[in-house]
Amino acid sequence: MTVNGIKAPFPRAILFDLDGTLIDSAPDITAAVNELLATRQLAPLTVPRVTTMIGNGVPKLVERAFAAAGMPLIGRALEEATRDMAPIYNRHLTYLTRLMPGTRETLAHFHMSGMAMGVVSNKPQVASREILLHFGLTDALGAIVGGDAVSQKKPAPDALLLALERLRIDVENALMVGDSAADVGAARAAGMPVVLVRGGYTQVPVEELGADLICDSLGDLPLALRALRDAA
Incomplete structure (x- = not known):
């Protein structure tokens, strides 16, 4: 496989981001x-506004939300709000959430072809697994790593490396698929190629994030990887 002119093996494992990549x-x-x-008598925020805050874990989400609502929190106040968020967050996992276009078909395609797959998310581990169970996707996944399963969240490489350890695949044979700068940063830190999918939660155009390959939707990934393999 060739990405950006660099030779790389066709992956034996694909790691997927969750929010903005597999699910909306x-x-x-x-x-x-x-x-x-x-709970703090603050006005609600819109979906587009909150979407700009997604991607770096729940504590950062809480910090950004209170700042946007006009009550910036630091220190103990932020810690308390983050603790209060945990049970609330876990009540809002699957009621309004939907699969991104092509998710089910793409995972089924790679699963049937024998590809090892995992999910690496900054979302908490239990929440990530519950969502994937809700949509019936766990059978295709050999590893699910949430942000609280590692010492450092993406863009650090920790979650990717742990997922590959559980899949028993070397980093040289893996590919990261995501939607944001955090995914690119984590992949680069881990030493693997990265594909970005349009339509996620990044506030920076995907063309500016330095991915090896960009797909218009997740459903385009199988054909894109096949074309790269054939061209290698």
Whole structure:
């Protein structure tokens, strides 16, 4: 496989981001944020506004939400709000969340072809697994790593490396698929190629994030990888 002119092996494992890549969770996350803000008598935020806050874990989400609502929190106040968010967040996982276009078909394609797959997310581990169970996707996944399963969230490489360890695949034979700068940063830190899918939660155009390959939708990934393999 060749990506950006660099020779790389056709992957034996694909690691997928969750929010904005496999699922559209912004409406549920917004509902959780607004329930938390209401406990402090703060006005609700819109889905587009909260979408800009997604991608770096729940603590950062809470920090950004309170800042946007006009009550910036630091220190103990932020810690307390983050603790309060945990049960609220877990009540808003699958009611409004939907699969991104092509998710089910793409995972089924790679699963049938024998590809090892995992999910690496900054979302908490239990929440990530519950969502994937809800959509019936766990059978195709050999590893699910949430942000609280590692010491450092993406863009650090920790979650990717742990997922590959569980899949028993070397980093040289793996590919990361995501939608944001955090995914690119994590892949680069781990030493693997990265594909970005349009339509996710990045606030920076995907063309500016330095991915090896960009797909218009997740459903385009199988053909894109096949073309790269054939051209190698």
